[in-house]
Amino acid sequence: MTATQVIRSEWTKIRSVASTVWTLxxxxVVTIALGMLISALSDKGFDSMSERDRLSFDPxxxxxxxxxxxxxxxxxFGVLVVSNEYSTGMIRTSLAAVPQRGTFLFSKLAVATGLALAVSMVTSFAAFFLGQAMLGSRQVSIGDPHVLRAVVGGGLYMTLITVFSMGVAAMLRSPMLSLGILMPFFFLISNILGNVDATKKVGRYLPDQAGSRIMRVVTPVADDTPYGPWGGLAIMVLWTAAALAGGYALLRKRDA
Structure with a gap:
């Protein structure tokens, strides 16, 4: 099969699975709705904030x-795109049809990344505009300094999270194992390491902690992070590249 045929095949696989539509x-919905809620609550609670929090307030x-x-x-979404075929046993059929494993993996990644990027950008811009509407007089404009960079960066951040998850899933193959590692990593371990004084310097180099800097316009008071928004995104890109390299290396070595 040619690369174009493989890409079309992967697109058919992804769009034919109900979980794709539901997860995206x-x-x-969650990103926009929660962003609007937090923005509205922040607007109402602004007057009761401490002076330090007001100086760090980033609309x-x-x-x-x-x-x-x-x-x-x-x-x-990222995990299921890669690991669903392993859990159903369809991976053997797929690799028999496309024996070039590099072509197989990167065609899957290309289709899923393109879809994730489109959804993430729409979500980021919608979250920004609707969130700002909830902030009243404290809202900022897309044309203000660094705001457009932050909004575009939000879409890139969500896309990279997806691609990183695909790389991990390619290494682990099991959807349950992949989610069992990624969920605690992003929602527990990363937060603990990033908020405990003894481990802050380590936590700031984790993919989500570093990548989220791209969405900031206002630097928090007393923030001593040694990299800026684009530096943080670059760190996240390195994590993602490492995960993809690991997934590709193991796919080449292992049996289906």
Whole structure:
């Protein structure tokens, strides 16, 4: 099969699975709805904030508060795209049809990444505009300094989370094992390492902690992070590249 035929085949696989629509729809709804809620609550509670919190208040970043849960659905999507064929046994048929394992994997990644990027960008822009509407007089404009970078960065962040999850799933093959590692990693371990004084310097180099810097416009008071927004995204890209390299290496070595 040619690369174009493989890509078409992967697109057919992805769009024919109900979980694809549900997980991506959930990512959109949760990210936007929670972002609007947090933005509205932040607007009402602004006057009661401490002076330190007011100086660190970032209207743009507040709009993306829902991404902490929205990325959960993107992780599930990334894992299922890669590991579903292993759990059903269809991987043997797929590799028999496409014996070039590199072509097989990267065609799957290309289709899923393109879909994740489109959904993530729409979600990021919608979350920003609707979140700002909830902030009233404290809202910012897309044309303000660094705001467009943060909004585009939000879409890139969600996309990279998805691709990183696909790389991990390619290494582990099992959807349950992949989700059993990724969920605690992003929602428990990363938060603990990033908020405990003794481990902050380690936590700031984890993919989600580093990548989320791209969505910030206002630097928090007393923040001593040694990299900026694009530096943080670059760190996340390195994590993602490492996960993909590991997935590809193991796919080449192992039997289906």
């Amino acid at each position: 729809s959930l990512a959109v 743009t970043y507040i709009s993306f508060a829902g991404m902490s849960l929205g990325q959960l659905a993107m992780i599930v």
